Amino acid sequence: MKPSDASTSLSLASLIRVGAISLGLLLLWQLQNLVVVLMIAIVLASTLAPMIQRVEALRLPRWLAVLAVYGGLIGVAITLTLVIGPTVTEQIQRIFNALPGYLEVLTTSLEDTILQLGISKPEDLGMINQVFDLQALTAWTFRSSQKLILQSVDLTKGLLGGVFNLLLALILSAYMLSDSQRLLHGLVVLFPQPWEQRLADQVHPVSQRMGAYIQGRLLVSLILGTTVSIGLKLIGITEVALGLGAIAGLTNLIPFFGPVLGAIPALLFAVAQGGWTALWVLLLFVVIQNLETYVLDPLVVSPSVNVPPLYQLLAVLGGTQVLGIIGALITPPWIAAGGVLIENLYLQPKRQAEQDNQPLPETVPVFD
Numbered sequence: 001m002k003p004s005d006a007s008t009s010l011s012l013a014s015l016i017r018v019g020a021i022s023l024g025l026l027l028l029w030q031l032q033n034l035v036v037v038l039m040i041a042i043v044l045a046s047t048l049a050p051m052i053q054r055v056e057a058l059r060l061p062r063w064l065a066v067l068a069v070y071g072g073l074i075g076v077a078i079t080l081t082l083v084i085g086p087t088v089t090e091q092i093q094r095i096f097n098a099l100p101g102y103l104e105v106l107t108t109s110l111e112d113t114i115l116q117l118g119i120s121k122p123e124d125l126g127m128i129n130q131v132f133d134l135q136a137l138t139a140w141t142f143r144s145s146q147k148l149i150l151q152s153v154d155l156t157k158g159l160l161g162g163v164f165n166l167l168l169a170l171i172l173s174a175y176m177l178s179d180s181q182r183l184l185h186g187l188v189v190l191f192p193q194p195w196e197q198r199l200a201d202q203v204h205p206v207s208q209r210m211g212a213y214i215q216g217r218l219l220v221s222l223i224l225g226t227t228v229s230i231g232l233k234l235i236g237i238t239e240v241a242l243g244l245g246a247i248a249g250l251t252n253l254i255p256f257f258g259p260v261l262g263a264i265p266a267l268l269f270a271v272a273q274g275g276w277t278a279l280w281v282l283l284l285f286v287v288i289q290n291l292e293t294y295v296l297d298p299l300v301v302s303p304s305v306n307v308p309p310l311y312q313l314l315a316v317l318g319g320t321q322v323l324g325i326i327g328a329l330i331t332p333p334w335i336a337a338g339g340v341l342i343e344n345l346y347l348q349p350k351r352q353a354e355q356d357n358q359p360l361p362e363t364v365p366v367f368d
Helices: 003-030 032-056 064-082 084-114 122-131 135-157 156-176 180-188 195-235 241-252 258-273 278-306 309-322 325-357
Strands: none
Touching: 032 064, 032 156, 032 195, 032 258, 032 325, 064 156, 084 156, 084 241, 122 309, 156 180, 180 195, 195 258, 195 278, 195 325, 241 258, 258 278, 278 309
C-alpha cells in the first residue's frame, strides 16, 4: 500500500470514528431526560444497596429483600408525610407569603441604623441605597431561583412529568438491584480483556463511594434540619421553627451554596421580630455551620468523596448550569465515582509502572 493510500484510509477511519462519537453525543443530548433518570436511578441503587445486602443476609431472596426495603422506605415516607407534612407545608407557605413584609422591615431597620450613625447627606444616602438595594437584590435572587426551578421543571416536563420520572427512577433502581449481577455482566462483557475484568472490579468501589456520599449527605442534612428547628424553638421562634428547619435541611443537600440559602429565610424572619432575635439566629446558624464544616462533613461526607473541593465546586456549578437544581443534587456522587475510576484505573497503575521502571540503587562495594 502506498503511503498516500495509508493516510487516506487513516483519515477516513478517523472521520468515521469522530462522526460516530458526535452522533452518539447528539443522541444522548436528545435523550437527556432519560439519561438523567438513569443517573438518578444508579445513585438510588448505590445508596440502597447496603441496606438490601443486610436484609438479604437474613436468608431472603434478592427480589424479596429489594421489595422489603423499598416497601419499608415508602411506608416511612408516607407516615412522615401524614404526620408532619401538613404542618411543614403550612409553615413554609406562611414564610414565603410573608417574605415581602420581612424585606420591608429589614429596609426600615437599615434606614434607621444609617440615620443613627449620622449619615444624612443625599450623595451618601444615594450610594448606600445603591450598595444595599434590597429590592433589587431580592428580585435578582428570586429570578435566579426561578431560572433554576424552570430548568429543572423543563427537564422533567412539568410537575406531573417530574413525579413520573421519580417513579421511573425508583422502578429502574429496584430492577438494577434485583438483577444487578446479570446487568453488570452484560455491560462489562462488551469490553475486551483485560478491561472487562478491570471494569468489573470497579463496580463495588464505585457503588460504595456513591452510596456513602448520599447516605452521609442525607444524615448531615437531617441532623442540621433537626438542630435548626430545636435551636429556633429555644430562641423563641416557635410558630415556624419546623418549616425553617425543613428549609435548612433540604437546601443543605446542595453542596457549598445550600447552607447559605437555608439561612436566609430564618434571618429575614428573625429581623422582622426585632430585638436580639436576629443576632441569636445568626449565631445559631454560624455555630451549626461550623459544626457541619469541621465535624460532620469530615467524619461523614468527605471520606466518601475523596475529590478536591475545587473540583466539587466546579462540578456543582456545571451541573446547576445544565440541569438546574437536579444537577446540583446528582452531580457530586458522580464526581465521587469518577474519582474512584481515575484512582484505580489510571493513577495506581501509573504509580506502579513508575516503581517498576525505577532503577535499583547502586550498591557500594565493601572492601575488607
